[in-house]
Amino acid sequence: MKKGDIIENLVVETMAAEGKCVSRINGLVIFLEGGAPGDIVDVQLTKIKTSFLEGRVTAIKELSPNRSEPFCQHFGLCGGCSWQHIRYADQLQYKQQQVADNLQRIGGLELPAIRTIIPSAATTFYRNKLDYSFSAQRWLSPQEMADRKALDPEHPWGAA
Numbered sequence: 001m002k003k004g005d006i007i008e009n010l011v012v013e014t015m016a017a018e019g020k021c022v023s024r025i026n027g028l029v030i031f032l033e034g035g036a037p038g039d040i041v042d043v044q045l046t047k048i049k050t051s052f053l054e055g056r057v058t059a060i061k062e063l064s065p066n067r068s069e070p071f072c073q074h075f076g077l078c079g080g081c082s083w084q085h086i087r088y089a090d091q092l093q094y095k096q097q098q099v100a101d102n103l104q105r106i107g108g109l110e111l112p113a114i115r116t117i118i119p120s121a122a123t124t125f126y127r128n129k130l131d132y133s134f135s136a137q138r139w140l141s142p143q144e145m146a147d148r149k150a151l152d153p154e155h156p157w158g159a160a
Contacts, residue, residue: 001053005045009061012039015094019082028053034076036086037094038064066090071124077141080129092117 001007010023012035021035023043034057035041041061047054070076070084083091096117103109120126133139140148 001045001048003045003048006042006058007045007055008042010041010043012037012041012064015083015086015098017098025053030055032057035060036064036067037090038066088119088123092119 007025007030010025010030010032012021012023012032014022014037016022016031019033021032021037021039023030023032023035023041028051030043030045030053032041032043032055039057039060039062041057042059043055044058045053045055066086068085068087070081072081072084075081075084083094086094096114100111100114103111
């Protein structure tokens with residue numbers, strides 16, 4: 001396998017940190033951007049390491065029943081709220097598992113039984129942190145950058 005290869009019909013198994021998902025192929029873990037557990041996806045490899053791979057979902061062949069319609073029009077573009085495409089009850093389960101995994105695997109701790117996360121009544125529009133970027137040019141969406149790159153593949157950011 002090499003960077004840029006497309007792997008077809010992978011089943012997304014679970015969630016990882018920062019909204020990434022996990023799948024496996026040939027005994028290697030693949031961290032994916034753009035999926036949800038239960039999706040069947042095509043993935044383009046973006047990073048090859050000896051112990052893991054990274055990739056981004058290029059096509060979703062079958063949607064997971066765990067999916068939810070994101071409520072924010074900026075989901076997937078601004079970089080925040082990376083779990084909106086997953087039902088809230090499932091988010092809680094994956095987040096609790098993440099905490100337990102980190103404490104056990106990374107921290108080496110033996111844990112007692114962990115109580116279930118108490119769900120919040122406020123499940124939408126709760127973020128209170130903004131990160132601002134400044135530039136002499138306007139912000140471009142990933143699609144606009146891809147379109148520009150297609151127009152001028154020699155220029156790193158596409159035609160000016």
